[in-house]
Amino acid sequence: MSIIAIAAAITVTGCDRPAEFQTDWQPPGFTVIHSDGDTFRYPEDLERPTIVLFWATWCPYCKAVMPHLQSILEEYPGQVDVVALTIREDGDPAALLAEYGYDFRLVEDADRAAEMWGVKGTPGLFLADASGRVVFDRMRIPPEAAAAASGDVEGMKHYQKAARGAPFWAARLRRSLDLLLD
Template sequence: MKAFLSIFLIFIGLMSFNASASNNKANQAPHWTLKTQAGKTISLADYQGKPVILHFWATWCPYCKKLQPKLVELKEKYQDTGIEIVAISFSEDEGAKPQDSITQRGYQFITGVEGDKVANLYGVKGTPTTFFINRSGQVVFKSTSSNIADPQLELAVKEIIKPKQAL
């Protein structure tokens, strides 16, 4: 019963946050443009109309390494919705190769590098920090946890994959 109550309260919290987000342009995800490790330009605009898991991380962060398999699992579970994971590496050690780290871990998501300014734009204080952005470009949920058992992660994904609401 406690587990059900906890999940219910989390769901209510997400629904309340989402309801306020849909009526508030202040929750619009800030736009950004970065380069990848290979020099390709990527931006949030590239994912317009898609649900996005925006994951701020660093190669040296053990908590990021713990969380990333869960994010990939959620993307794969809901892949038919067009959901994307976009990572932004920041606060890196000199010579770090973030995309190489992701590839070595067996993941396919893209990573923008030297994302310190974007992290500041989003108010990110540490790693990992993950934003769940809906099809309208609104931040529905923010997580600073690496707890892969946290039911809020999947509930947030279920919110961002909902069809875009007509105005």
Template sequence: MKAIRAVNLSISVLLFSLLFAICFVYEASASSLVQKGRVAPNFEVVDLNGNPFKLSDLKGKPVLLNFWATWCPPCKSELPEFERFFEEYGKQVHIVAINLTLSEKSKDAVKEFVKKQGLTFPIYLDVEGSVAETYLVRYIPTSYFLDENLVVEDMHVGPLKFEDMVKKFEVD
């Protein structure tokens, strides 16, 4: 009986170790896709009207890639800052605001929120959560700063202020 328990325990430890190793390798390989100095992973999402959008279409000027949700208080606090930045520097920097739609009540709720807030910068829907998964978004808001060739320059977790964006992109 003791021998059977020992074998079962050994098998359990082995399976747990194997599962941990697989998860670690997956996480490490996924995180290596989004690193400073590397081209940001491409993705395709839709805008609020259902029109497709690809990150790779934006080469030519820097990109502020932001992940957010309507129910997130820090996200709500930074949205007016994004709007101000877009109004002043939208011709120099692309803003790509990715809503974590999987966590929302509905797409229509996101549309209504955007309308009520008076947001005019581009908003896109990550309906399946695949973009947030690719970019390893664990906390929101999370923002990535990409150069004009879509190379990752930096990442920021937490709300951004207008001044932070101006400083990061060296616009004036």
């Protein structure tokens, strides 16, 4: 066995986190300036661990996961934030957040940031520590784990599939947040 293979084996087997949580990367920073002049700078504007959600008002998966994100805010008061970055948007995201009473920081027109982060679809769901390092990425959950948890979704509409997947994603996100806050 080579030294590199031994080091890799030690890294994987010596880690306290389950394999699905072994995300640890520094995404590129970005700045989004809104038409009203408000500016969001990542990672400079992070004050604590932050759930980063790339979403759109038309996305049934985004709508399904958002109540779970609000419940995480309520479960961890003052310990976590949610930044909701709109991409490919054609609706009124501020109105949707207000209608449902979500306490998320809204960042609009974040298509370029999503592209820089490799987000190809919605929702892009991440957990970053206070320095901006990503420790959870929904897309890194093994597909077979998500499928097993969601059950048979063959023939379901997107909103039905979303309703099945969102609790699973939120549970994995909570586990990552617990590990981060320990």
